[in-house]
Structure formats: C-alpha cells, structure tokens
Amino acid sequence: MKKSQGDFIELTIAYVIIFLILREWLIPVMELTNTSLNHLFLVFIGLSLVLSLFQIHPLLSGLVKFGYITWFIVFVYSESPFISGQTLPFLMHELKWNMTKILSGDFGQVSDSFRTVLFLVLIWMLIYLIHHWITVRKNIIYFFALTVFFIATLDTFSDYDGKVAIVKVIVLGLIMTGLLFVKRLWLQTDAPSNEIGKWKLAIPMIVSVMLVSSVAFFLPKTGSIWADPVPFIKGVAGQGNFGTGAKKVGYSEDDSRLGGPFQGDNTLIFTATSRDRHYWRIDTKDTYTSKGWILSEGNFGKNVYQTNTPIQTSLQVGSPEKERQIQIDIASPMPFLLQTYGMISVSAQDSPLFIQDERTEKIAIEQQNGESKLLSNYTISYSEAEYSMKQLQMSEPSSLEKLDTSFNRFLQLPNTLPQRVVDLANDITKDKASVYDQIKAVEKYFSSHGFRYDKKEVAIPAEGQDYADQFLFDTKVGYCDNFSTSMVVLLRSAGIPARWVKGFAPGEPGQITNGLQEYQITNDNAHSWVEAYVPGTGWMEFEPTIGFAGNENIDYDIEQDTPQQEQELQPEKKQEQPKKEEQEPKKETSSSTSYSFDLGWTWMKKFTYVWIALGILMILGGIALFMQRKTWIPKMQVRAFRKKEADWTNFDASYQVLTKQLSRIGLRRKDGETLRAFAERVDEALETGAMQKLTAVYEQHIYGKDKQEVDLVKLKESWENLINRTIS
C-alpha cells in the first residue's frame, strides 16, 4: 500500500510538470491565433490528466471528456445556454454541416467548432501518449525534445517570443527526465523500495537543474553566431523583399539597416562604352547608426548644372589633355546621374537640369519644370585624376588635427561603438607614417585576416549589436556593404575623415569597338566602397571589398619605392573584375598557397549540395552495411575460405570467423564458458550438431598434443553449412 502511495505521489508530480509543459504549448498557439479560450483548453488538459492519474475507467473518462468537449463547443460557438432547447439542434446542425463538407472533400470549409473538436481530440491523444511514456516507457525525452523544437520553431518563424518559455520548458523537461531516470534506475536495481532514498537522488538533481538554469539565464550572452535563418530560408524560397527579408541585389535608397543575405539579380541597368574602367558613383552617406547609413542633419544647398557645363564635386579631376568621353545607355532608367571619378561634365538631349545635393553629391536629373526626368542615354566627359605618391606620402597624421569643422560629419561615430573597434583601428594604423599609408593599411586589413566574401551567409546585427563590430570580430563573412562600412568606421575611429559611397562596380566587359570597351552593368554590380580624405590631396576612393579591384592612378614619383610597396600597389591596376556569379575572394596579394586553397574552397562550395548529398549517401550506405554486416561479411568469408586449402591453420582461422559471426547474431561466448558448453548452446539455438562436431576437433587442435587424422575437407563443409545457417 505504501509503495503504491509513493508511486501515486511521483505520478502526480510528473503530471503537474506535464501540465506546465503543455501550457507552454498552448500559450503560443493561443497567442498566434488570437484565441482567448486559453483557460478552457487548460481546463481540458487538467481534466484529462486528472482522469488519467486516478485511472478512471476508460469508458467513464471518455464520457467525461466527451461531455466537456460538447459543453465547450456549445459554450463558445452557440449563443444559447448549454441546457436549452437550442443545444441539440445546434450540435446536429454543426455535425451535419461538417460531415457534408468532409465527405465532399471540402476540408477548408469545415467550421471553427469542428476544428476545435479536432484540436481537443489531439490533446486527448497526446495525453494518452504521455501517460504511456511516463508509466510504461519511463522516458519523456521525445516529448521534451518535441516541445523545445516546437517553441524554438515558433520563436524563429513567428511573432511569438519564446525566450522565457524555452527556459521554463528546459527546466521542467530536465527535471522530468531526471525523475523518470531515477525511477528507471530504481526499477533496474531491484533495490527494496525506499522512498527516502529515491528523493535523496531526486532532490539534488532538481536543485542542480534549477541552479544551472538560473545561472545560465543570468549569464551574459554573446550575440547569435549565425544569422537568423528566416531571411535566408525566405531568400532561398524566393520570397525576398526589401527591408527586413533577403534583399535582391541592386541599388536601393534605404541603407538604414544593412546586413542579411543577397539574392543575385542580373537585370541589365545600363551599358557604358569607355576606354577606361570606371566605378559608378551615385550617392554618399555620412552618418553611421551602428545598423546602417543615414543622412546627417544640417542645412546643405543644392547646385544646379546645365548639360555640358563643368560639374563641381569634392573629387579630383585630371588634366584637360586627357579628357575622354563615356557613352551611357540606360536600360532601367533612374532619376539620378551615374558619376565617374574625374567627371567634368555631362551632356544629354532635351537639356535636362542636374541638381546636385551638396550633402551627398548625388545628382538628380530634372526637367526644366522641376519634375524628375529619366534619361535613356547621356555622355560623360572625364579626365582621370592622377595622384602623386610623393604628395600622398607627405600627408602626416598630425595634419588631421587641423581639419575644420565641416569634416566633423565624416568623423561621426555612434556612441555605442564598441571600444574594440577603436582599438583595432589604432592597432592597424599606429606604425604608419602618413595618412595615406594608414588608409591603405585599413584597406588591406581585410584581405589578410580571415575575411570572406559571401552574399548568402551574411548576418544581420542583433539588437544592441554593431554592424561593423559584428563583421570585424564575429562573422568576418559579408559583401561590399560589410567591408566598406567597416572600413569607414575604422578610418573614422583612427581620426581620418571618410564616407560611404554607393553605386555600381565597373561591370562586365563586353566587346571592344574602335578601342572602346563596352561594359554591361547589372543589378549584380550594385556596390559600395569608401572615400577617404587625404590631407593635402583631397578625397580619394578606396576599395576594401575582397575580390574587387580599385581604380586609382598613382604616379610613382618617389625614389624610395620599395618592391614591397610596388607589390601592394601594382595589382590595383589590373583589370580584375569578378564574374557576377562567383564574386569570391581572389586575393592577388596573398601567397599562392592560400590562393589555391581559396580556389579549392570555392570549388568545393560551388558543389556544396552535391557534397552534402554524397556525404549523406555515404553515411547511409555505411549504416546500411553496418546493419547488414551479419549477412554480407560471412558470405564474403565463405567465399574466401573456399579458395583456401583445408589445413589446420585455415581450420583455426575459420573457427575464429565462425565464433565472430555467431557473436554477431547474438550467440556470444561468455568469458567463463568453455568451448564445449558454448557449442552445445549454439547447436541448440541453430538446431544443428555441427558446432559440437567442429568444436571437438578444434579442442583437440588447441588443447591436444598430437594431431589426429581428421577429414578437414568434410569439416570445412559443415563449417560452411553452419555459417550459412547463421545468415538465414
């Protein structure tokens, strides 16, 4: 009696825990479906558990539950009270309606009441299952794992916040699993039932679970190491949208929240015909918010330019003798101008106006009447600026302190910027003699510190996390926005004015006519890079993104031009344009080994799915082979032994093979068991006499002194028969 009472207490505790866990199931469902019937469902769960706990006769318990469901339906879906003349007709009507719909296969048309009934029946089943798990299997781990999975899934894919729920479930689940484990342990050891002993085991377990969980809950945690999977999944599924989800690559206006994966889009934007390769500058941003870029406050004017008149920008222009033209043919018209470095003027038909925003240097195209205009083609006159290395090297870091306040907006940084970013910036720039060298050091930093170009596995910073900080220290995987923003942040941290530039990369080189190269620029070429201010020289563009080549013209006018510097600078000139599908890092400056490694990695990555599929197939194949080992291994061994001669050595070996095979099918010789006893057992199990026959000879072989005359060929036959017997 005492024992069953103890069992009852245990079961009650188990049921209370189950009730609490089931509550965590119900809450998100109710929250997401906007149902206020939470308590009614909870009552049903409680009712079912109590009925199950007291082991009420199934018929009676079923009747009670059925009654509750009926009352539930009438109470919620019918306006009239339960005990009234309306109840029966209402139920009949509901039943008839739903039965017709189901019979006609019109499942979408069933009424809410019917769905509720189904849901309640589901709970009913679940509780039956749980009862089975607790009392028979004494293992709740499946249910526990399912609950965690359920809440984690809801938390990830819906608005439901399962932060607290998951902690509760983990604590309850661990306690439950632990209690059932203690129970199992007790049953296995056949120890006399001792309630106190059981609790001696259980209570420290509960206490430690509580303690560990609470410590874990209050410990500071790092941000998520991988990206939120939802945008990625949606992106792959083709449900990409601008803003929160996966973005389609291309030029967009809003940069206030950067990050997340990109989906390729090779829509043609424009075609440029030019002698040189150009970066297509559209817009700049100056204020970094720790999540993205916005525009600074303050008053800035607008400059209006006519066609064919020189347009003033903060950038350098080359000598007039080197003036050249670019023909731009727009495929997807935009209401603003594509600028190149060294741009002098723009000519277009219908004499539009070019309105330059002084804040961003973005140039909008407008008609004379002020409405925005979409040009289908225009010509840009430019002369590429040439910089003197000598002059660049003369830009002393101390000169930065003398900059006027107009540069303040290019030195802005959010207050929340982690100190480690600043430390990193100072670390990179500390030993450089000139501002230019400092900038180049920051630019080069990315190519040699484990950074990787990727459009897919790109994280979005979590709340309270800095976009640049996350990329620089945690993820190190990203595309142009990550690299350029991080470089600007680093430069500003080092006190160098810098801004973030948006536009298009040079594009895909096409055919060459009359010495002019045609470039096709698609949405895939949308790009961002950096402009930094070098005292004494002015604003210059820099390209931190791995796999992209910058576009600078530097005069090597200094004698102390070391080979190393040359190596650093020379590749910049190369016409290295990554192909749109595989803008993977191509580190020109890194050593050849890491280059080939990268190449191999790229190749591997290209066929990721093939590799994964192959790997899974191999693992599955391996498992299948392992599971079936008792059939194929002996078959092979029989074949092998057929070829061998019937001598004592082979007889010995074949006997070992036999005992191994027998152990595979569960006939394992115990340590203290003699061969003869084992052989008797085997023969009994396999209904043969062959094992004893073989064993008698083997015994003589291993324990005897002189070999007796034995027909080994015949023995081999019975050995083979026995092996075959183990397979069938």
Add this chain to the structure above:
Amino acid sequence: MNSQIQVVLENIEKVMIGKREVAELSIVALLARGHVLLEDVPGVGKTMMVRALAKSFDAQFKRIQFTPDLLPSDVVGVSIYNPKTLEFEFRPGPIMGDIILADEINRTSPKTQSALLEGMEEASVTIDGKTLTINQPFFVMATQNPIEHEGTYPLPEAQLDRFLLKIKMGYPSRGQEVEILRRAEHGKPIEKIEAVLTVAQLNELQELVQGVFVKDSVKNYMVELATQTRESSYVYLGVSPRATIALMKASQAYAFIKGRSYVTPDDVQYLVPFVFSHRLVLKPEARYDNVTAEEIIERIIAKTPVPTKRFAEQ
C-alpha cells in the same frame, strides 16, 4: 569413454543405483593416486561404493571404523613380541590394505587422524623407527558425517588438503530408491559383483593417466582459478599450490576416463568444485551473506576467461 573404465563403471552400477558421478569421481581419485573425502549422512551407500570399487579391481578391501578410543596403532599396525622367536613381529594395521574405507574419520582423536593422514600423504608408515612403504594401489576413502558435531574432532584445514576430492553422496531419487529395494529384496547384491580388472591393470592405468597431456594454456587456466580463490573477498585462505597440482592430476585422470589424451578446460571446470571447495577457508562475512565455498567457486569459474586459442594470450 575409456573402455576399461567403462567396464568398471558398469560393474559398480550393478550395486550402486544412480551414483555414476560418485563412481566416476572415485575412479578419478583412484587413478590420480589421490584420496577421497566422502561427506554425507550414514546409510546412503558409502561403504557399498568402496567395496564395489575394491571388488571390481580385485583389490584388498579394509575398513577402519573410527571411534574416539581408536589408537594410531590400530590404524597403522603394531609390533608384538613373539615369545617363540624372541622377536618383535610387526602386525600390519588396516592401512596396509589396497582400498580402505575410513569411516567417520572425525569421530577419532586428532592423534589417530594424523596417523592415517600421514600415511595417506606419504604412502608409508613409520613404526618403531622402521619405515614401511604401503603398496600401490593405496586408496583411502574417508567419510565424515556433517550432521553430528557432538564428540567429534573436525579435521583441520591442513589435513583436508590431503584429500584429492571431496564428494557428496546425496540421496537417491524415488525411482532409484525403489530400484535399490528391488535389488536388495533377494540377498545382498554386493556378493554378486565380480572382479573385472586386476590390481596390476589398475597400476598400469595409473601410469597411463600421468601421460595425459596438459597444454600450457590450460595449466595457466588452472593457476588463474587458484589465484582467484586467493583474491576473493570472502576467502580467508585460498587454495595452496598442492591444490593446483591436485586439480591437474584429477583433470588428467578425468580426461583419461573420458577417453582423451589431453585435458580440456571442461575437465578443469567440472573438477574444480570437488578439488577446491574443502580447501577454502571462508571469512565470517561469507557465512553472514550466506555464501558457500561452492558458490564462490562457481563465480570464479564464470568470470575467469577460458583459453580458446591455440597460443595462449594470457
């Protein structure tokens, strides 16, 4: 099964119903030149067993009924003054027989016990400074009544070591007992037993037993079993190397009876309880936990790995 032994066993079975195992073990001891301690209540056929065995081999049978007043000279013999020859004449005691039944050995004084046991061990007796060798076959079957303790002198452990095997007789089953009655109904069955082998043949067989081969791996196995008894937590005193020798000798004899020229671990396992159980001195804990020597040996057998490879791995 060895054909000669088979004949002997069948002969014994004419009078001993359902005691084939005891007969076999007795022959094992006889062939291994050892002695047997039979532990059982009176009247289960101990004497009959020994007499049948003696008769089968055409051997001399002597019986010593041990009593508290028995003297050593009553066992080994005494020199008596012959007034005719004016010399002391030696009158051999019952120990000088071939097959001796030492009945209720624990009833006599330790002095007399040790006279017998010394003779058993050395196969010789010393009287009046003269050492007399006891002729082979020399086989003592001592019995001990485990029930009565009043007025007994239990054999010390060191003395028990002298017995190769300790065998329990046990009661016959109902059917067997009915058969015993049927045979006893008309006269004494023991009278009908005839000799099937001679003493000379027995000596020959004893020689052959010594030639039974024991592989090193099997010897290792025996030593391992003996070592385990010394390491058991319930055992105060494990078995001596003499016991290991006894195990080997007995195994050889058993293998011989079974018609084999080599010893297998099966032989060893079968004999270990009979060879070891009376040589173990258990700790008091064993009695508290209700563990017997047989159970300890059973556990040791179960956990000691049997050699199953041609070349010993141990």
